[in-house]
Amino acid sequence: MHPAPSVILFSTLSGLGFGLLAFLGFGMPSATGFVSFVFFTIAYLLAVGGLIASTFHLGHPERALKAFKQWRSSWLSREGICAVAALLVMGIYAIGAIFMGQIWTPIGIIGAILSIGTVFTTSMIYTQIKTVPRWHNVTTPIMFLTICIAGGALLSGEVAIAIPLLAIAGIAQIAHWVLGDKALKNSGTTLATATGLGARGDVRAFEPPHTGTNYLLKEFVHVIGRKHAAKLRILAIVLMVGLPLVLLMMSHSHVLAAFAVLSHLVGVFAARWLFFAEAEHVVGLYYGKR
Amino acid sequence: MTTLPTSTAKKLGLVIDLDTCVGCHACVISCKGWNTENYGAPLSDQDPYGANPSGTFLNRVHSYEIQPKDAPAQLVHFPKSCLHCEDAPCVTVCPTGASYKRVEDGIVLVNEQDCIGCGLCAWACPYGAREMDAEEKVMKKCTLCVDRIYNENLPERDREPACVRTCPSNARHFGDFADPDSNVSVLTRERGGMDLMPEMGTKPVNKYLPPRPKDRDRSEDVDILAPFLEPIATETTGFLGWLDKALDAMPGASKNGGKS
Structure with a gap:
């Protein structure tokens, strides 16, 4: 699949933003006043910024x-x-926390569930796509949700929870890669089933419909960068989980925590780029490209 | 509404005969022509006369080679357009309701005024039947020439999809699959019409007729009992026999005496 920067930015930033909103909603930390203002500003910038980025890939955003x-x-x-x-909902909760010094717990819990629900619905957009076997399995929503929650814990400063959650997110990401690598083969879809000609012999794509490229090839048959996939995976997992874990365990200073967040963000961005770039759409079979 | 109808009154669609298609691409051109000049946004081209031309097409013809185990390779031309699936995954993913399947005849269409150009329907389609127009930024797909088949301003023989009307080898047939006695139902039954990627569960309406077994010249075939017969000549004789032995005797000849 074509790794559109707008969609990668959206899923990375919004995932982290909604993760932070979820933790704030559950009262971790249950700050009020200026401290909560800073937390909510960061969360809304990430979540809304990601949502705005996602409209850039629309043909008709209006x-x-x-x-x-x-x-x-x-x-x-x-x-x-x-x-x-x-x-x-989280906006109402934020007004209470920032301006009235009030923690409206029920509203916070509803907002937190909706925030995690948003990331779940995002993951289901990809999971439902049967034509991309790498996405069409349970590891996709688990990977999206564990990374969102781990990112939220990291950003909200809940170090004790963030350490195990980051480790779980890393395992979920690796599971998505390992299972995904076999997904197209296990799906049973081949050029033979795509053309219905498999019973007659070995089928080979002989000539494409046009000498030039087209929308389908650009959108679904992205192959650039695959040769670096293994290196990028290592880089992604080290930045997303490894380095933040080391930094969190070293000390509890704000500077190190900021580096941990930054490293995590870059790592998730790399992993999401791979999520698209490595995804094989079955339409590529018709072009002999799988 | 992007939920699918539970059943449609008619099931209009195409039968494509892979046995008779000659790969001339006339259906591609007539489709592009009709659908650029009529219903909906035109099918644009980018850099059409330049070094790197591309464009929107609703129908594309691939060519595949089949290599059977014990017969010569065979070339199959393979036109591909929207299959107007009964369980169309492109329809249910649409967030705006722009994509829909018609209850009256089962045609899958896009309401271009509601399309936000998110491209998710094209992701969901396993067949590559939907293409985003780079100029209009809306999703384009085969309409089964909905503006021809019911068009009373056209002579009756023209009231079929442009690709079917133009096909010079009669490889494309248009009809109602809900009627068991229609031309398309009979062809599908008699020729073993098949679904593309049945494992995707899309239940395509369009069917493909597989190529018929090829006839071939069998006069030179060796009888399967030949290995059991007594050999009639073990040594070559005459001029060629002498030449064979003479060449074997020359320096540089292979050690086994020329017998492979």
Whole structure:
């Protein structure tokens, strides 16, 4: 799949932002006044910034409001509704914490559940896509959710919880890679089933429909950068989990924690780039590209 | 509404005969022509006369080589367009309701005024039947020429999809699969019409007729009992026999006396 920067930015930043909102909603930390103002500003910048970035890949962003209509069938629609609901509910909670010095626990819990729900709906947009076997399995939502929650713990300064959560997120990410590498083969979809000609002999793509490229090849048959995939995976897991763990265990200073967050963010960004760049869409079979 | 209808009154679709398709691409051109000049946003081209041309097409013809175990390789031309699936994954993922499957005839269409160009429907389609137009930024797909098949301003023989109307080898057939006696239902039954990627569970309406077994010249074939027969000549004789022995005797000849 084509790794569109807008979508990668969205899933990385919003994932972290909604993770932080979830922790704030659960009262970790249950700060008020200026401290909570700083926390909520960071969370909203990440979550809303990511959402705005995601509209850049739309052909007609001016029609984006229409996307709230089809929640009955569409995960993308559900994601939009869930994100707006989470931001509104957490907004009310934030007003209480910042300006009134009040912690409205029930509202916080609802907002936290909606925040995690938003990341779950995002992950389901990819998980539902049967045509990309690497995404169409349970490791996708587990990976998205564990990384979101670990990032939230890291950013909210809950060091004691962040250490085990980061380790779990790392395992989930590795599981997604390991299982994903076999997914296309295990799906049973080949050029033989794609053309229905498999029973007659070995099928080989002889000539593509056009000499030039097209939308399908650009969007679904991205192969650039695959040769560095193994190195990028190591880099991603070290930055996302390894380095933050070391920094957190060294000391509890704010500077080291800031480096841990930054390293985590870059690591998740690299992992999400791989999430798209390594994903094989079955339409590539028709072009003999798998 | 992007939930799928539980059933449709008609199941309009195509039968594509892989046996008779000659790979001329006339269906590609007539499709591009009709759908650029009529319903919806035109199918744009980018850099059409330049070094790196590309464009939007609703129908593309691939060519595949089959290598059977015990027969010569065979070339199959393979036109591919929207299969108007009964369980269309492209419809249910649409967040705006722009993608829909018609209850009356099962045609899958895009309402271009509601399309936000997110591309998710094209991700969900295993067949590569949907293409985002780079100029209009909306999703384009085969309409089964919905503006031809019901068009009373056209002569009756033209009321079929442009690709079917133009095909010079009659490799494309249009009809109603819900009617068991229609031309397409009969062809599918008699010729073993098949689904593409049945494991995806999309239940395509369009069917593909597999190529018929090829006839071939068998006059030079060796009888399967030949190895059991007594050999009639073990040594070559005459001029060629002498030449064989003479060349073997020359320096540089292989050690086993020329017998491989």
